Amino acid sequence: MIRNVSRLVRKTKEKKPHVQKNHDDSKPQDTLHKNYYQNVETFRSVYNNCSDVMFRPFLLFGKTKATIIYIKGLTNIEGIEEFVLSPLMNEPNNVPSSINEFLENKMPVSTVIRVNMLADCIESISSGNPILLIEGESAGFSLGLAKWEKRGIEEPIAEGGIRGSREGFNESLEINTSQLRRIIKSPALKIQSMKIGNYTKTTVAVAYIDGLVDQTLIEEITNRLKKIEIDGILESGYIEEMIEDNPYSPFPQIMSTERPDIACANLLEGRAVIIVEGTPFTLIAPISFFSLIQSHEDYYQRFMVGTFIRWLRFVFLGISLLLPSLYVAILTFHHEAVPTSLLLSISASREAVPFPAIVEALIMEITFEALREAGVRLPKQIGSAVSIVGALVIGQASVQAGLVSAPMVIVVAITGIASFMMPRYVAGIALRMLRFPMILLAGTLGLLGIMMGVIAIVIHLCSLRSFGIPYLSPLAPLKGRELKDVLWRAPWWMMDTRPRLTGESNLYRQAPEQAPNPKRGSETE
Amino acid sequence: MEKGKGRLFMKNILLLILICGVTLIVSGCWDRVEVNDLAIVTAAAIDKKDDNQIELSLQVFIPKALSGGGSEGGGGMSGGGAVTMVASHKGSNISDALSKLQSEFPRRVFWGHCKVFIFGEKLAKAGIQEHLDFLLRHPQPRERAYVYVSEGKAKPILELLAPLERYSAEGLRELSDLHIGMKVTLQDLDEKLIGIVQAAALPIVDIHPPGKGQEKLQGEPYIAGTAVFKKDKMIGNLTEKETRGILWIRNEIEAYTVTFKPGAEKGEISINPIKASVKLVPEIRNKKWIMVVKIDTEGTIIQNGTNLNLSSPKSIKVVEKAFEKEIEKRIELAFQQTQQELKTDILGFGEEFSRKYPDKWKKNKGRWNEIFPEIELETEIKAHIRRQGYITKPGGMPEKEVKEQ
Numbered sequence: 017m018i019r020n021v022s023r024l025v026r027k028t029k030e031k032k033p034h035v036q037k038n039h040d041d042s043k044p045q046d047t048l049h050k051n052y053y054q055n056v057e058t059f060r061s062v063y064n065n066c067s068d069v070m071f072r073p074f075l076l077f078g079k080t081k082a083t084i085i086y087i088k089g090l091t092n093i094e095g096i097e098e099f100v101l102s103p104l105m106n107e108p109n110n111v112p113s114s115i116n117e118f119l120e121n122k123m124p125v126s127t128v129i130r131v132n133m134l135a136d137c138i139e140s141i142s143s144g145n146p147i148l149l150i151e152g153e154s155a156g157f158s159l160g161l162a163k164w165e166k167r168g169i170e171e172p173i174a175e176g177g178i179r180g181s182r183e184g185f186n187e188s189l190e191i192n193t194s195q196l197r198r199i200i201k202s203p204a205l206k207i208q209s210m211k212i213g214n215y216t217k218t219t220v221a222v223a224y225i226d227g228l229v230d231q232t233l234i235e236e237i238t239n240r241l242k243k244i245e246i247d248g249i250l251e252s253g254y255i256e257e258m259i260e261d262n263p264y265s266p267f268p269q270i271m272s273t274e275r276p277d278i279a280c281a282n283l284l285e286g287r288a289v290i291i292v293e294g295t296p297f298t299l300i301a302p303i304s305f306f307s308l309i310q311s312h313e314d315y316y317q318r319f320m321v322g323t324f325i326r327w328l329r330f331v332f333l334g335i336s337l338l339l340p341s342l343y344v345a346i347l348t349f350h351h352e353a354v355p356t357s358l359l360l361s362i363s364a365s366r367e368a369v370p371f372p373a374i375v376e377a378l379i380m381e382i383t384f385e386a387l388r389e390a391g392v393r394l395p396k397q398i399g400s401a402v403s404i405v406g407a408l409v410i411g412q413a414s415v416q417a418g419l420v421s422a423p424m425v426i427v428v429a430i431t432g433i434a435s436f437m438m439p440r441y442v443a444g445i446a447l448r449m450l451r452f453p454m455i456l457l458a459g460t461l462g463l464l465g466i467m468m469g470v471i472a473i474v475i476h477l478c479s480l481r482s483f484g485i486p487y488l489s490p491l492a493p494l495k496g497r498e499l500k501d502v503l504w505r506a507p508w509w510m511m512d513t514r515p516r517l518t519g520e521s522n523l524y525r526q527a528p529e530q531a532p533n534p535k536r537g538s539e540t541e
Numbered sequence: 542m543e544k545g546k547g548r549l550f551m552k553n554i555l556l557l558i559l560i561c562g563v564t565l566i567v568s569g570c571w572d573r574v575e576v577n578d579l580a581i582v583t584a585a586a587i588d589k590k591d592d593n594q595i596e597l598s599l600q601v602f603i604p605k606a607l608s609g610g611g612s613e614g615g616g617g618m619s620g621g622g623a624v625t626m627v628a629s630h631k632g633s634n635i636s637d638a639l640s641k642l643q644s645e646f647p648r649r650v651f652w653g654h655c656k657v658f659i660f661g662e663k664l665a666k667a668g669i670q671e672h673l674d675f676l677l678r679h680p681q682p683r684e685r686a687y688v689y690v691s692e693g694k695a696k697p698i699l700e701l702l703a704p705l706e707r708y709s710a711e712g713l714r715e716l717s718d719l720h721i722g723m724k725v726t727l728q729d730l731d732e733k734l735i736g737i738v739q740a741a742a743l744p745i746v747d748i749h750p751p752g753k754g755q756e757k758l759q760g761e762p763y764i765a766g767t768a769v770f771k772k773d774k775m776i777g778n779l780t781e782k783e784t785r786g787i788l789w790i791r792n793e794i795e796a797y798t799v800t801f802k803p804g805a806e807k808g809e810i811s812i813n814p815i816k817a818s819v820k821l822v823p824e825i826r827n828k829k830w831i832m833v834v835k836i837d838t839e840g841t842i843i844q845n846g847t848n849l850n851l852s853s854p855k856s857i858k859v860v861e862k863a864f865e866k867e868i869e870k871r872i873e874l875a876f877q878q879t880q881q882e883l884k885t886d887i888l889g890f891g892e893e894f895s896r897k898y899p900d901k902w903k904k905n906k907g908r909w910n911e912i913f914p915e916i917e918l919e920t921e922i923k924a925h926i927r928r929q930g931y932i933t934k935p936g937g938m939p940e941k942e943v944k945e946q
Contacts, residue, residue, distance in 0.1 A: 264550060348573045352653030352681070356583070359654060360624075360707070363576040364607030372575050462572070 046134045052151040056083050059149075062138060069141070072096075076115070078107035081151040084159075090144035092163035099124045100148070100159060115150055119157055127160030142217065166191065172274040172296070174441060179316045184274045185296040189219050192291050192298065195276040196223055200283060204228075207291075210241060212255070216248035219293040220255065223279075228286040228514070228522050233483060237288055237301065252292040252299050259301075261481045266446040269482040271307055272297040278312050286519035302483035302518060306491070306502045309333060311439035314505050322505035329437055336434035337447045337473075340377050341458035341466050343427045347373040349462030361423075368418035374459030376420055380428045381451060383410050388432070485517050507531075577604075580648035583625060584710030586695035587672055588661035590631055595664065595672075597638035598629035599650065600699040600710055625708040627699045635675040652681035657710040658688045658727065659746060661695040665768060665775035670734075673773070677731060684728040687717050690768040690775060692747040701748065702758045713746060713762045720795035722764030722784060734773060738891035738909060741770040742787065745778055769883050777883045779875065786875025789868060790834060790888050792819035798843060799871075803863035806944075808846035812864055812926065814838050823893045825901060830912055832890055833919045834872060840864060841928040845935050848944045852933035856944075857926050864924040876918050886913045 049055050056071070063069040068088045076082040084100065086093075103123065112118040119128050127145075131137050137147045137156045144162025169191065172184030185192045193207050202225070209221040220241060224234055240259040249255060252272060260269045273279055274296040279289045282300045290299040300307075309329050314322040346353050347362065354362070369376060387406040391399050410428075414420040431451070438444035450473065457465030480487035490498030498516060500506035509530040513523050584600040606624040628646060632638025643650055658676065660669055676682045691698055698709060706712035717724045723744040725733075733741035747765035751757065767779040767787060779787065788794040800811040817838040824831045842851060842860075849856040879887060891909055895902040905912060934943050 264554065347576055351576060351579060351651060356654040356656065359576070359581065360602055360607065363579065363581065363602070364604040366576050367604040369577070
């Protein structure tokens with residue numbers, strides 16, 4: 017039977033069509049022609065049927081033919097009129113001998129680049145910088161006049177907080193990098209960019225701090241990025257899936273954030289940040305599992321509060337993974353493991369319930385997930401309606417109708433809240449997903465099954481790597497002193513070292529022994 | 542190369558999921574028992590019947606009775622009604638009776654939460670060993686369940702509808718936890734019976750008859766004394782007062798008020814011992830076996846019916862002396878009873894001697910039943926009164942009448 021099954025699997029695999037490699041028609045490798053008319057014609061044919069691309073022919077200094085090509089909406093049209101057309105269309109008293117020189121020295125435009133390749137011209141036009149073609153020149157001039165509508169800097173929606181910066185990344189790469197630069201003013205902050213996506217030509221930038229980061233990490237990241245050949249990158253999630261270490265894992269091995277302060281904190285610990293154009297979510301690599309259950313506010317609050325909240329998160333991490341399965345296991349196999357009066361109450365409330373505990377748990381958990389998902393996608397106005405329906409239907413009506421027992425509703429509610437405790441949404445959702453196999457195991461094998469599941473998950477976590485860094489570090493392999501930022505949050509004056517695995521090349525981040533120890537009033541006298 | 546590896550991995554994963562899924566479906570969950578299918582036994586009583594048979598009675602929880610609202614809109618639930626029922630059946634032993642009982646019972650009998658076992662007096666006198674065997678061998682009954690002997694038949698105790706607790710067994714268990722009487726678990730009983738002196742003591746349960754206006758079954762079970770077992774047979778009992786003395790010697794006294802007359806004064810004083818350390822020091826002097834009971838206790842005054850001013854050290858001394866006397870009296874009473882009347886070492890003296898004098902114990906092990914009635918008891922009691930409560934002078938008494946001593 018197994019052989020047949022595997023044959024089946026193999027067959028379906030073989031039917032998969034071969035990936036077409038590099039069929040990019042829009043990438044002519046030619047240089048520009050010497051003939052002006054031919055160049056214009058080439059561009060016209062490239063931009064055939066593109067109603068948003070404008071060709072504006074004019075006479076340079078009243079005699080030489082020239083054309084400026086730009087895309088409506090991506091280019092600063094006032095800028096073109098004021099700084100390009102008006103000085104160039106003037107008929108000056110003494111015509112400059114070299115147009116090249118005039119453009120470079122006398123045009124009031126910040127960047128003017130001479131572009132020889134047709135492909136580069138197209139790229140320049142696509143990114144909003146108009147191209148100026150001039151009769152007698154075998155090159156175009158790219159003018160830095162890109163300007164398009166951008167969303168302003170707003171509060172990060174997915175990662176709110178009480179204390180800390182309220183600025184979030186947005187869809188524009190320039191704004192994002194500028195936010196990093198505004199926080200880290202040192203020139204050691206390096207930002208390397210490349211374009212990925214045959215059609216979208218999305219700019220992807222890798223930011224890191226020279227001297228803190230391990231150079232091999234940057235090489236590895238750029239190598240993995242360079243290997244990507246894809247039609248388009250619409251979100252950093254594409255990149256994440258294409259470059260992570262173990263694609264078959266429910267746990268994310270690259271963290272995403274829309275907060276510049278989180279990105280910078282990670283840069284300062286020797287990690288790299290990958291910024292992708294078109295999404296506010298930047299990627300951070302490498303990470304460990306514990307990065308996912310830490311929040312930026314842990315570091316902004318007093319260290320005792322931060323530590324307390326971290327411990328709370330550990331507890332609720334366990335609850336969100338195990339509570340429903342424990343409930344099912346105890347109710348189907350281990351009735352003696354709960355206090356008598358609790359069992360009596362549970363058995364009384366379950367008396368009218370027609371389903372076995374495992375079915376009840378699955379129904380409730382699936383309903384909860386559906387409600388959550390519905391609430392996320394719906395517009396805000398309808399979202400509240402969903403929550404009311406959810407609370408009434410799964411909370412009250414189902415209990416009153418005797419379909420579900422009240423303790424089960426409590427268990428599901430606590431589990432739901434527990435999974436929202438995870439500061440990283442992706443980590444919470446991974447645990448929520450693993451809950452279902454755990455419930456099945458609990459319903460069939462009891463506590464034994466739960467233990468098997470937990471062991472399997474722990475083994476899996478131990479085997480994971482994020483760009484070569486063990487996923488459970490510094491707990492496994494154990495690095496005692498590194499636990500200062502994992503099991504608790506040490507006060508800032510004690511966090512003298514960076515995490516060893518990412519910041520080894522420059523271990524000390526601050527001067528030692530900075531614990532505030534002011535003299536008392538009487539001693540100063 | 543890499544893609545091939547991934548494909549293989551996917552294939553393996555698919556296979557694994559398939560196999561796991563099939564195992565789950567094919568095997569089913571054969572041990573699975575829903576709570577709805579359980580008859581949760583809260584207490585069990587075993588009585589002896591005439592024709593060499595026993596009667597097993599189980600107090601079983603009725604979930605329907607508690608689930609007030611429920612699907613039917615909560616109709617017909619008598620408030621404060623019975624949440625348990627008693628099912629009983631005769632048989633030649635527990636397992637026989639149980640199997641017969643089960644055949645008439647729609648739910649599976651579940652012992653896991655049975656915390657009270659009551660042996661009928663008749664059965665206790667005939668011997669409990671074979672029944673203990675069932676309870677200890679079966680995986681479900683808890684070894685930390687409490688064991689009792691009933692005054693008369695045991696079944697009526699289960700039938701009681703305790704007004705205060707959910708069911709009568711719960712009330713009995715709470716009573717034991719208060720430590721007013723003897724508190725013996727299944728495991729303690731087993732250890733005592735297989736121990737070196739083979740004697741055990743179990744609390745006796747009696748029914749406090751229902752008061753006026755209460756229904757017939759609304760009595761409360763209470764602990765009325767101690768049953769003394771030699772080997773596995775009950776040979777006699779101790780009254781409540783004698784039980785206190787036993788508890789003093791066994792260092793199990795907890796929440797019990799001692800009321801006594803201090804010296805020549807009028808009126809009585811009540812003291813609650815807060816802390817007591819009891820040491821049994823066995824000695825063999827001139828071939829005489831002597832047990833020295835050293836007690837160091839601290840008490841708090843909870844009522845002062847005399848005219849003593851308890852803030853003065855002198856009067857405290859008087860009260861302390863009287864307190865010591867009272868404890869001594871109780872201990873001696875209990876000792877007398879166990880030594881002279883019952884001739885059974887439920888106090889654990891044998892163990893103390895065997896620890897201190899292992900050689901002599903080995904020689905005289907067989908004669909312990911003869912030695913025990915001749916042991917002399919010496920007491921060294923130190924009582925301290927540490928707290929007087931909120932007031933120091935007798936409450937509600939004019940200054941003139943207070944006696945400063």
